[in-house]
Amino acid sequence: MPTDLVAALDIGGTKIAGALVDDRGRILLRTQRPTPAREDGDTVMRAVEDVLGELAAGEPWAQVRAVGIGSAGPVDASAGTVSPVNVPGWRGYPLVERVRAATHGLPVELVGDGVAMTAAEHWQGAARGHDNALCMVVSTGVGGGLVLGGSLHPGPTGNAGHIGHICVDLDGDPCPCGARGCVERIASGPNIARRALDAGWRPGPDGDTSAAAVAMAARAGDPVATASFDRAAQALAAGIAATATLVEIDIAVIGGGVAMAGDVLFAPLRRALRDYAALSFVRQLTVAPALMGTDAGLVGAAAAALRAFPDPAVPRLRSAVNG
């Protein structure tokens, strides 16, 4: 009988997922709702409460001692608020307070979704056993998180490791964040597709102009599609090399839809890393695909809660989140 259970919430622009997760990262119960992203803030919160209500309906809920939330960003973990770009009804929304109220006072840990994914990969996935790691999600946007000295490093507001918005092209295109030449502006799925289209790539009969379609064309040898992925790989490599040089990570784990391109992305990425990660202490840096898939958000939110609120009655597992 597990004695150490947490509730996990994974909140994004399209769905709100919830689960009960034990101290080995096993998901005991899960549920989800579509995010009513166009509605007002309280309507979105009611969907969160529905998810929590479903989790709380079963017997295991009595053993839940904390809630972990991984949310689309920006988040402010120090204030307990979230302002997800794709959920306009939530701006500075006091999510931690509301979830605490909905769970009758359980302690609540909030992290950004990039940090949650990182916690999951460090606990159970491709960064397991690595004390210093950068984990990234490359999809519609580019997010990430850091493990430093064996511990998750969310930073004061829960956003540390936000590699998508560091500049790798000084005079590059303006980025929606306000800066220019950001990693995300070059390496996200929509930007890979846009660059290929601008350079003359055309979709097949199905009209699919997604990054996945560009990846398929690159795999078939299309030079324009290949060049667009090469450019994305360069931007990722520059960001990863900068991170490694600053804080001495030894692995970069990459997940998200764009990572599904496989060698179309990873081969030029490893090549570009040899150019940018030049100093002796970063040359051993490896790059690996993420392993946790779509459960990363839930497992990572649970990991963050277990880390923030360790149960003194339960001996720490060697593989536990905090290393």
Ligand SMILES: [Zn+2]
């Ligand atoms: Zn940016």
